[in-house]
Amino acid sequence: xxxxxxxxxxxxxxxxxxxxxxxxxxxxxxxxxxxxxxxxxxxxxxxxxxxxxxxxxxxxxxxxxxxxxxxxxxxxxxxxxxxxxxxxxxxxxxxxxxxxxxxxxxxxxxxxxxxxxxxxxxxxxxxxxxxxxxxxxxxxxxxxxxxxxxxxxxxxxxxxxxxxxxxxxxxxxxxxxxxxxxxxxxxxxxxxxxxxxxxxxxxxxxxxxxxxxxxxxxxxxxxxxxxxxxxxxxxxxxxxxxxxxxxxxxxxxxxxxxxxxxxxxxxxxxxxxxxxxxxxxxxxxxxxxxxxxxxxxxxxxxx
Numbered sequence: 001x002x003x004x005x006x007x008x009x010x011x012x013x014x015x016x017x018x019x020x021x022x023x024x025x026x027x028x029x030x031x032x033x034x035x036x037x038x039x040x041x042x043x044x045x046x047x048x049x050x051x052x053x054x055x056x057x058x059x060x061x062x063x064x065x066x067x068x069x070x071x072x073x074x075x076x077x078x079x080x081x082x083x084x085x086x087x088x089x090x091x092x093x094x095x096x097x098x099x100x101x102x103x104x105x106x107x108x109x110x111x112x113x114x115x116x117x118x119x120x121x122x123x124x125x126x127x128x129x130x131x132x133x134x135x136x137x138x139x140x141x142x143x144x145x146x147x148x149x150x151x152x153x154x155x156x157x158x159x160x161x162x163x164x165x166x167x168x169x170x171x172x173x174x175x176x177x178x179x180x181x182x183x184x185x186x187x188x189x190x191x192x193x194x195x196x197x198x199x200x201x202x203x204x205x206x207x208x209x210x211x212x213x214x215x216x217x218x219x220x221x222x223x224x225x226x227x228x229x230x231x232x233x234x235x236x237x238x239x240x241x242x243x244x245x246x247x248x249x250x251x252x253x254x255x256x257x258x259x260x261x262x263x264x265x266x267x268x269x270x271x272x273x274x275x276x277x278x279x280x281x282x283x284x285x286x287x288x289x290x291x292x293x294x295x296x297x298x299x300x301x302x303x
Contacts, residue, residue, distance in 0.1 A: 003279075005195040007099040014102055014192045019185050021113050025178065031124050035176040037064025039168040044265035050254050055246050062129055062241045063265075064179055065121050066234055069131040070270070071161075071186070072114035077139035078154050079107045085147075085200055103196050106189045117182060127245040130237040132230045142223055148208055148287075149219020151201040155283060156220070158194035160274030161187060198283050205287040217284075217291035221298070224271055228302075231266040235259060272302035 031037075036057055040046055043063045045056040086100035121129075132138070143150060165187035169180060205213060239258055243249055250258060274280060276299050285292035 003195070003198060003282075005198055006095075007093065007196070007199065008095040010192045010195045011095055011099040011102060014099075014106070014189065017188045019188075021109065021116060024181050024185055025113070025116055025120060029178055031120055031178050032176040033061060033124050036060040036174060037176055037179040038067060039172045039175065041168045042067075042164065042265065042269045044261055047261055048254075048258055050250075050257075055242070055248065058245050059238070059242050059262075061125065062238050062245070063262075065118070065125070065129045066131060066238055067269070068114045068117050068182065070234070072111050072118075073131070073133060073135050073138055074157055075107045075111050075114075076135040077142045077150070078157070079104055079111065080139065081143065081147075081150055081154065082107065082200075085151075085204075099196055100200075103193055106193070110186060110189070113182070113186070125245070127241065129241040132234050132237070138230070141226060145219035145223055146212070146216050148201070148204045148213065148216025149223060151197065151204050152216060152220035152284065153223040155194070155197045155201050156224075156274035156277075156280055158190055158197050159277040159280045160270065161190040162194055162279075163273050163277055164269070194279070198279075201283060201287070213288050213291070217288050217294065220291075221295070224275070227270060228267065231270060232263060235263045235266055238262060267302040272299060275299040275302060 036043070038060050040060075043060045045051070045059045045063070048056065048059070051059065082100060082104045086097065086104065142153065145153075165183055169175070169183050169187075172180075205216070208216065236259070239250070239255065239262065275295055281292055281296065284295060
């Protein structure tokens, strides 16, 4: 893929857009629970006609809580992966070393940001919302796969983040402004991470044999299935949180419908939107044309 990404350019851009957590959340900067947090294209709550508009808004906010919490989880394995990749490359290209270390520092900041968000959410929402985990166990399971497989999974996540903000969030005017600001600031830095991880994935692939590349693609798909299993559990957590928050017990048929709709919404949000991103597919195709074809073959199940 002729992308033109460089370590020097991404570092320069990142330094221009640097922001601090305290500037965007905390203190007088509070979430507005009168408004939805997530765009409907990701939340998919309005199709659940048995829920009142107020209940749909509550489920939307629960999905927003899970969204940023899950980003916090995935960045728990992105951070050590980037550090492991950066360590052998501290000598040589100074821009590469600085860009990768800055990448890691920003991911650490995002983990902290999402912890602050969860505390603020818990203050205002008034009801518990469970999230899959623990983060260390998920990170261990993901990092047990080959470096190329993990790099491709991270690349998927980075481009997924870009797609969500650009296609679904940026021009939506009905969302809580603070939650939208969190997503915007996260997107701003992740835009550089998508470029850096493209370079990382290509560098890893360049050192791989044909067999190792095949293993890397298989591991990427295996990580996807691991995430899919977690999304199934998260969907159930979200609906349980809805019942606690509203005091309403869904009927058996309503529960089945809500599970089906929300499970597929989560699959699109975290899997389909990344697997089908043109930039992700272009990089994957440059590494393994057969791998790209394989991913394109399974992607419709997650859309």
